[in-house]
Structure formats: structure tokens, C-alpha cells
Amino acid sequence: MQTAAAETRPYHHGDLRRALVEAGRHLLEAEGNADISLRAVAREAGVSPAAPYHHFRDKSELLDALALEGWDQLATEMRAALDADGAGSNRLVTMGVAYVNFARANPAIYRVMFACSLNHETMPEKLREEGAYKLVCETLIESGIDPDDEIGLELAAAAVWCAAHGVAEMVSLKEFEPLRNHLGGEDAFLRAIFSQLDLFRPASGRRVA
Amino acid sequence: MQTAAAETRPYHHGDLRRALVEAGRHLLEAEGNADISLRAVAREAGVSPAAPYHHFRDKSELLDALALEGWDQLATEMRAALDADGAGSNRLVTMGVAYVNFARANPAIYRVMFACSLNHETMPEKLREEGAYKLVCETLIESGIDPDDEIGLELAAAAVWCAAHGVAEMVSLKEFEPLRNHLGGEDAFLRAIFSQLDLFRPASGRRVA
DNA sequence: TGTACATCAGTGAACGCGCGTTCACTGATGTAC
DNA sequence: TGTACATCAGTGAACGCGCGTTCACTGATGTAC
Numbered sequence: 001m002q003t004a005a006a007e008t009r010p011y012h013h014g015d016l017r018r019a020l021v022e023a024g025r026h027l028l029e030a031e032g033n034a035d036i037s038l039r040a041v042a043r044e045a046g047v048s049p050a051a052p053y054h055h056f057r058d059k060s061e062l063l064d065a066l067a068l069e070g071w072d073q074l075a076t077e078m079r080a081a082l083d084a085d086g087a088g089s090n091r092l093v094t095m096g097v098a099y100v101n102f103a104r105a106n107p108a109i110y111r112v113m114f115a116c117s118l119n120h121e122t123m124p125e126k127l128r129e130e131g132a133y134k135l136v137c138e139t140l141i142e143s144g145i146d147p148d149d150e151i152g153l154e155l156a157a158a159a160v161w162c163a164a165h166g167v168a169e170m171v172s173l174k175e176f177e178p179l180r181n182h183l184g185g186e187d188a189f190l191r192a193i194f195s196q197l198d199l200f201r202p203a204s205g206r207r208v209a
Numbered sequence: 210m211q212t213a214a215a216e217t218r219p220y221h222h223g224d225l226r227r228a229l230v231e232a233g234r235h236l237l238e239a240e241g242n243a244d245i246s247l248r249a250v251a252r253e254a255g256v257s258p259a260a261p262y263h264h265f266r267d268k269s270e271l272l273d274a275l276a277l278e279g280w281d282q283l284a285t286e287m288r289a290a291l292d293a294d295g296a297g298s299n300r301l302v303t304m305g306v307a308y309v310n311f312a313r314a315n316p317a318i319y320r321v322m323f324a325c326s327l328n329h330e331t332m333p334e335k336l337r338e339e340g341a342y343k344l345v346c347e348t349l350i351e352s353g354i355d356p357d358d359e360i361g362l363e364l365a366a367a368a369v370w371c372a373a374h375g376v377a378e379m380v381s382l383k384e385f386e387p388l389r390n391h392l393g394g395e396d397a398f399l400r401a402i403f404s405q406l407d408l409f410r411p412a413s414g415r416r417v418a
Numbered sequence: 419t420g421t422a423c424a425t426c427a428g429t430g431a432a433c434g435c436g437c438g439t440t441c442a443c444t445g446a447t448g449t450a451c
Numbered sequence: 452t453g454t455a456c457a458t459c460a461g462t463g464a465a466c467g468c469g470c471g472t473t474c475a476c477t478g479a480t481g482t483a484c
Contacts, residue, residue: 012427012479037470048429050473055427059471114378122383154388158379159405166375169323170367174331179363196368197406221446221460246437257462259440264460268438 009046017055017065019045024066025109034111038062060119067116070109071124074102075132082139092143095136096164096194097187103168104186110168136160163197226264226274228254233275234318243320247271269328276325279318280333283311284341291348301352304345305373305403306396312377313395319377345369372406 013019023044027036038059039049056062081098085091103110117123127133136157141147145156167190170176180189222228232253236245247268248258265271290307294300312319326332336342345366350356354365376399379385389398 016427038472039470049471050430051428053472117382118378121381151388151391155401156405158385158388159402162375162379162402163372163406164375165379166371166373166377168375169327169378170371170374172330173326176367179360179367182360192364193368193371196365197372225460247439248437258438259463260461262439 013047016045016047016051020047020052020055020062021065021069024062025069028066028108028112029106032108034108034115036108060116063112064116066109067113068124068126070106070113071127071131073106073109074099074113075127075130075135077102078132078135082135090143090195091139092160093191093194095139096160096167097190099132099164100168100171100190104171107172114165133157133161159197163194167193222256225254225256225260229256229261229264229271230274230278233271234278237275237317237321238315241317243317243324245317269325272321273325275318276322277333277335279315279322280336280340282315282318283308283322284336284339284344286311287341287344291344299352299404300348301369302400302403304348305369305376306399308341308373309377309380309399313380316381323374342366342370368406372403376402 020041024036024041027040027044028034038052041062042049042052045051052062056065078095078098081094081101082091085094123133124131137153140153140156140160145153147153171190171193176189179192180186183189183192229250233245233250236249236253237243247261250271251258251261254260261271265274287304287307290303290310291300294303332342333340346362349362349365349369354362356362380395380399380402385398388401389395392398392401
């Protein structure tokens, strides 16, 4: 039940902090359960249950680190999806689909990310400055939102994010199976859902409130 | 730490099942934490930790019962909001706001409801037949969705529900504080968010895809 | 270059905890005669 | 109406568990002289 690396590891690990975060991610991915224990993470890293306390104040600090990595990965994947996007397609929808795909592929990590945010009652600052939030704003502006209307932009970003989160958490329900089949697969289904939301439509067609 | 009723309760309770569900709701409301234990519920009901097993197969069955009650209450509140709605206002938005208000007022219960659904990978059947889901469909039809286009209706309902869930889970973030203040309070904020989503707009203005 | 020593990053045992669930039991209730 | 008895719905003690965290410890490392 230990990682191969543990067997030959010297007394001093080198970068246990990193190793713990990696072990945590691995557990989250493997078990699909967001309720991981500090002890399980230490075990996975091949280290005693007390060792993590030299690198994290407590369990929640480890979870925060895991969440932060998750947000990074999400932003990277959203950016990649936008970059890979063919001309003429709806970039807002593409972004939303990438968001949901990440959450679907990494459900436990996504839940940890979100739980940490709800816990602190705020999302990591990094999101605003260089992460997914900024990406959302940029894409909104691209798609026609007035960049000088701060309130309008914030409101639009909030709505987009809420919608994406809601879709991310709900699409795994069996209720949508028929719809998904009828529309021809996951991606088509997600695009259809997002396309129901005005914000995700091309700017030219958007109504003025 | 026991309920007053426990002190004078006869050996046979009468309706312990009901009492346990009520105790559970009470705990969820009081602690705001969705992670309640079977033992805590029994304690709250003034009964031994083994007693619940005469009424529920295991802990998850108790949680399911709590979730079901939650869905009932949600449907009731949504219906009430629609009934109280002044003429001329956007009923879809009103419904969404009611949904979110319920989730905000009963966060732990809402989380239990949702967790149970994700657990079973499906929502309670009751929702479709007589609960909140049916209400959503009715309101969509009222607001102009073609009732004979089953796929369109399902898709719209899915999108509405996803959006409402996303908003419900995210609005408690501090990020939205400025926006909320600027717009003049919780309700205005929620209406603004929902109004960003085409589906929540009056039918007359909706674009044809 | 060698040595004393402070510091760092691990160990492993132990703490107290609350949990879900089971078990043999017992008090209360209802029913058949 | 009274009584034997089956059934029901509780009790309370116990099970084994894994958890987060602390503690005194020790092995390894790096630095000052």
C-alpha cells in the first residue's frame, strides 16, 4: 500500500510537501471520494502520520494546497480548450464545456476545490489575477460585454460561473441520460445546455435588457 | 442536551420515525453542518443509538428521508413564491429566486438533499411527478416553451435547474458582496443574476436558436 | 580538515474521540382463547 | 374478564474502526570555528 518511492527513500525526504500534495491528488483521483484523511495521504506518501505536520499546520492546510493545484489545472485546461478552439465557434460555450469536463474528469478534486472555497467563503485570490476568473472576464469581453462597465462585467462573470458550476455538479445525474443520448454524446449535451443561457450566445444576438 | 419531550416520553415512543426525521432537521438547521451522525440524531430525539435501527435500515436511509422532506419543503416554497407573485413579473426568475432563497436559508438541508441525489445518481422520482421539477416545467411552458417539444422542454428544464443550483451554491461567497451591495440587496442581486440567463427572460424577447 | 553543536525533518506510540452497527436484553402492547 | 403468549420497540453495553493531533525521540544535515 506504499508508493514504490517509499521503499528506497532516505530519512530526509527532500520535498515531502510536494510529495504529500501529489499523494493527495492521487488518492482523490483513485478513490473518487473527496473525504480523504491526513493519515491516508501520509500513508500514500509512505510516511508516518505525524510527518505532514512539518509541512502543513493541519489537515485543512493540506486540502487548501490541493485545491489551489486544482484551480491551476482547471485554468490551464480552460486556456488549452480556448486555444484549440476552431474559429467561428462560440468561445464562451467552449470555455464552459472545458470547465465542466474538468469537473467531470476530476470530481473529487473539484469537490475539494469548491469545499475549500465555501469554507473560506471566498475563492483563491489567484483566480482573479491570473486564473480561471480572469479568463472568464476576458472571454466575456471578447464576446461583446463592455469592458468599462465593471458592474455589468462582474455580473456576467458571476452568472457564467454559477451556471458552469451548476452544470458541473448536476450533469452526472441519470436524469440527463436520455437527453445526452438524444443529442449524441456528452459534448453536444453540454453545448446544448450552455446554449440555453443567453450569455453563452454570440454577442450579435444578445438582447439588451 | 435532550429535547424536553424525551424526559416524559413513555417506553414506546409512538412515532419515533417521525421524531427522528424532525430531530435530524433540527440538527441540520441548528448546526448548519450537513455531516450529522446517526448517534447525534438519536441523542437529539432523546433515544438510544440503537433505536433508529428499528425504523431505518441504516444511516443513509435516514438521510434519504431527510432529503425527501427537504424537496417537499422546497416545492412548497417555490409554489408559494409563484402564488404570491405580482402580475407582470417574470415568473421564472421568481421561481429561481425562491429556489435559491430556500438553499440559503437551509444550507445544510440543501446539501443533504443534493448529496443524496448525487449518491443515488438520480433525484427522487417524486420531483418529476408532483414536485419542484414539475413546477419548473409548468412555468417554462407558461413562459413560452413549446409543451409538445419534449426534448426542448427537458433541455430547458435541465438548464434552469443547473443554473439555479449553481447560483444556490455560490451566492454565499464573499466575492459577490460588492455586487450585492451595489444592486441593493440579496433579492435584487439574485434577480440580476438570473436575468443574465436568457431562459429566465420573458418569452417575447427570447431569441430563436 | 575535523569536530562540536544547533537545527531540521523524520519516527512511532499514544491520546481521546465519536462513529456506525450489533447484540442480548427487557418493558410494553395486543391478541387468542 | 383474565390470562398466556407472541410481537414490537425500546435499552445499554460493547465491537472495532479510523481519525486528527501531540509528544518525546532520533537520525541526518549543515554550519562555525
